[in-house]
Amino acid sequence: MRQLDGRKCSFLFCLGIVVCSIIYGLIRTKPVEKPSSSRPFPIECKPVLSDIEKGNKNCQIENYLRSGGLLCSNLTTELHFINATLSREEENYPLAFIITIHKELEVFVRMLRAIYMPQNVYCIHVDAKAPMEYQEAVEKLASCFDNVFLSSRREKVTYAGFSRLQADLNCMKDLSTSPIPWRKVINLCGQDFPVMSNLELVQYMQSKEWRDKNMTPGVKQPATMRHRTRFQHWEIVGSYVVPRVPRHVKAPPPHKLQIYFGTAYYALTRDFVDFVLKDQIARDFLEWSKDTFSPDEHYWVTLNHIKEAPGSRINGGWEGSIRAIKWRDQEGKSHDGCKGHYVRDICVYGTEDLQWIIEKNGMFANKFESNTFPEALYCLEHWHRNKVLKQATVPIDPSWQLNSEIHSRTSPLNKLC
């Protein structure tokens, strides 16, 4: 087990949605799609790829952000942030987002501008271990928006540790007092990218199945995961989590709770968040979870299976299109292979994975890297932005077009930005 944990702790914490998502993938996904050789990637890739061929290889928004001396008015326009609410439907259903990050600033900024809408609210938890320069760049970006803020408390996040769960809770506390009347909160990590538009998210969250319900994909804790909560674990803060030696069997969970196991990703109602922060069962269970392995993968899903919790789904399983992920061991089952590369058994997408992602139509896809496969990220963001603008019911400001000439004339950023 030590060896397993040692290997695990080298994972990027935000990507480790762990084995459960394999099962999730199995259940969620349709049989293998036909090889999409006729349409290897969406049409939106064409201009992006031809730009890249012309030698216009990359755009580092990251460097732009770090360069300092930027005015917010320039920054938000030059980065093509959407600064108006695009429909009445979205206005009436503000969303809250919790984004935990520690690296890949480039992917994060592109993800933020893809999901950013002025009626929503965004809490960013920056790992207290992240380099100061990185933290300052994120602060700078957040300072340009009334509805984007950094969590008031920051943790040094340990993969599979309680600190990972605490990071989300810090944001929840801040969001619970937000004057923005957000309806549901969705958590993200820095290598996620949206597939659904904000409008589609709003519609999905209000669909018959999910209206007033929390989405926490997961099932009763399988025997193979039992060790996580049966034995006491120690978090070496900022590094890793190890089982206590010699083994120490924990007391059973408080309030006779049945432990569930699922993804660390969720979409929760505001009432549920209040319950998490205030209810005695939730608080006792949180306390009990402090010395377990990867508590973010049991905490939300367990609470969402108790009757008392607002919006709970006591018979719920893996339902909910929360993430599109290609796991290595699902090759030939739920997907036809990774066209980018695997990092610890999770696919980092290449352009030829995009058709699969788009057809799968999850809320978000994971994961992306800007250094290794920037084209996949650029293509998807063009495709996503085009969709968002097509669905808008208000006049489109030219600066919202990602490759609008109008701004590339004055901006130091090139078209790929």
Ligand SMILES: *[C@@H]1O[C@H](CO)[C@@H](O)[C@H](O)[C@H]1NC(C)=O
């Ligand atoms: C902001 O943009 C204006 C017009 O595009 C430009 O003249 C000015 O130099 C920019 N300022 C900064 C600090 O980038």
Ligand SMILES: *[C@@H]1O[C@H](CO)[C@@H](O)[C@H](O)[C@H]1NC(C)=O
């Ligand atoms: C959005 O930004 C553009 C470009 O800076 C500006 O012209 C427009 O007035 C802004 N719209 C709103 C609704 O603030």
